[in-house]
Amino acid sequence: MAESIISIRDLVVRYGTVQALADVSLELSPGRIIGIIGMNGSGKSSLFGAVMGSVKAASGDIRLFGGDPARARKRNLVSYVPQSEAVDWDFPISVAEVVMTGRYGRLGVTRRPRAADRDAVARAIDRVGLVDLAERQIGELSGGQRKRVFVARGIAQEATLMLLDEPFAGVDKGSEHTIVALLRGLAAEGRGILISTHDLAGVPELCDEVILLKNRVLFHGAPEDALAADRLALAFGLEPR
């Protein structure tokens, strides 16, 4: 079997006395998309933060590509599509410039993009269907287009692990289908993709596996099974029927 892209064992994350994640274990294999579903405060951001290295684990083990996560991040293998609220959309930066930030880790000391970097950015922008908008300021885009800019950044980066935090929030159904098709294509090329979402309806089309998170893993399995009402009720803090 192919080596896991993410391998997490018994991860615990605490903020003071708050236990954000308790004994979370998961494996993400190449070519797979896992959806993390949980209500506010269930630990989704903490899980992403732990993988990105911005949140410290109290205990447990995280491996990326079979080794040290810091090394995988340094090799530019990990990309992140942030929640919309985390981005300053008024910042005077164009679509192409944001996508170029995906190349920063690969630029030499001069930090000057070379032809290969510009090519990678152009191809990534083409792949997400934003060629006509490449020079536009990022605030002048629709919700779905904004998400595609950050997916393009991950493509330009040549990341093989993509983390997406709520990629469908503020996105209309048409754009959602475009993004789902894009992500499925990226996974088919062997990337591993981890997505946090509240969009339960879109899960079967998007995800190979679903994790219901409520500070611990309540369920990990096929999307159809996760959607069974009583499991959902449990994840969202309601009494099981």
Ligand SMILES: Nc1ncnc2c1ncn2[C@@H]1O[C@H](COP(=O)(O)OP(=O)(O)OP(=O)(O)O)[C@@H](O)[C@H]1O
């Ligand atoms: N910096 C922090 N200090 C203290 N507690 C925190 C901090 N960050 C998160 N928490 C707590 O940890 C738990 C998990 O939070 P986290 O942000 O990971 O959840 P989430 O599922 O991403 O939530 P949301 O859907 O609202 O973004 C919550 O109880 C939250 O209040």
